[in-house]
Amino acid sequence: MRLAVDIDGTLTRGDGSGALDPSVFEPLRAVETVVVCTGKVLPNANALCTYVGIEPNAVAETGGVTYADGDVRFHVPDEDLEGFVEEYAPDGDLGWEGTDLVNRWRETEVAVSLDRSKDEVKRVAERHGLEVLDTGYAYHVKSPDVDKGQGLVAVADRLGFDPSEFVAIGDSENDVGTFDRAGVSYAVANADETAREAAEFVTEASYSRGFIEAVERERDRG
Ligand SMILES: O=C(O)COP(=O)(O)O
Ligand SMILES: [Mg+2]
Known part of the structure; x- marks a missing residue:
């Protein structure tokens, strides 16, 4: 399985602390490819991957920065x-x-x-x-020209995959781009309306439990 996964609201516990739920670590380690797709900066995504123990593939800054295969790229806006x-x-x-x-x-x-x-x-x-x-x-x-979806396309290309091979999981309007480009998309139950409407599936559980539900469902679907 290849995952394009958001951080905040998707891998977090939802207890108001903003803390990552450690129970997502094993599912993240168990899948073949993870691309962390976040509005956070690259150092956040890189730290998450490093401490979980997975390769640091990332779409950061809502698509403005991508990192794959040891190579960082900037999708610099023309706007001011x-x-x-x-x-x-x-x-x-x-x-x-x-x-x-x-x-x-x-x-x-x-x-x-x-x-x-x-x-x-x-x-x-x-x-x-x-x-x-x-x-x-x-x-x-x-920039209106930059989003996580275009970032996922850029990272997938460098890794030698098609974006449609990815399962996208997220919680907010900044995840719609990955939902559009991935083969399958899940909004976790706590997601905002824009994300819920854009996703193919909405999980029953919220936050990290919704993430785990989506991964298990995809594993069952084979
Ligand atoms: O920090 C934010 O604003 C959102 O981050 P996220 O894209 O990982 O949910
Ligand atoms: Mg989020």
């Missing part, structure tokens, strides 16, 4: 990210407390805290040709 930050947050404050570790290693998009007004983030983003995705964890301000 710097212009967005200059206008929206001239002091660089994107709503994160303390040192902004959310954006520190982010190279192709900007993540704004959910504490901020979504309408205002959208208004300013649109003026710079950018779009906003709400993952339930952050507002991702990004």
Whole structure:
């Protein structure tokens, strides 16, 4: 089985802590190929893969950064990210407390805290040709030409697979791109409406238990 799997809301426990559920580690280790497809930055995806003990194939920054076969690539937006930050947050404050570790290693998009007004983030983003995705964890301000689906295509190609060989599992509107490109798609039960509508299947269980349910169901389907 080849998996294109989201992190937040999909591999986490759903107890409000944001913590990974260690019971996903064995299922991740047991499948043939895993591509972690996340809105988080590459160092997050890389750390997850390293500590789970799987090869670090990743689509990070909602598709802006991909990593496969020891090779990092950037899908750099033509749009004006710097212009967005200059206008929206001239002091660089994107709503994160303390040192902004959310954006520190982010190279192709900007993540704004959910504490901020979504309408205002959208208004300013649109003026710079950018779009906003709400993952339930952050507002991702990004190029409309970049998404996790195009990232999965890029990684699959480098690994020598077709994207349709992948089972995509996710929880939010930033997973619709992978759902569209993968052969089969699952939204976990806690997923937002956009993801639930886009997915072929919705699991009965939520969060990490939904992920495990999807993997078991795919294994049963052979
Ligand atoms: O951090 C986020 O905003 C979302 O991350 P995810 O794509 O892994 O769910
Ligand atoms: Mg998610």
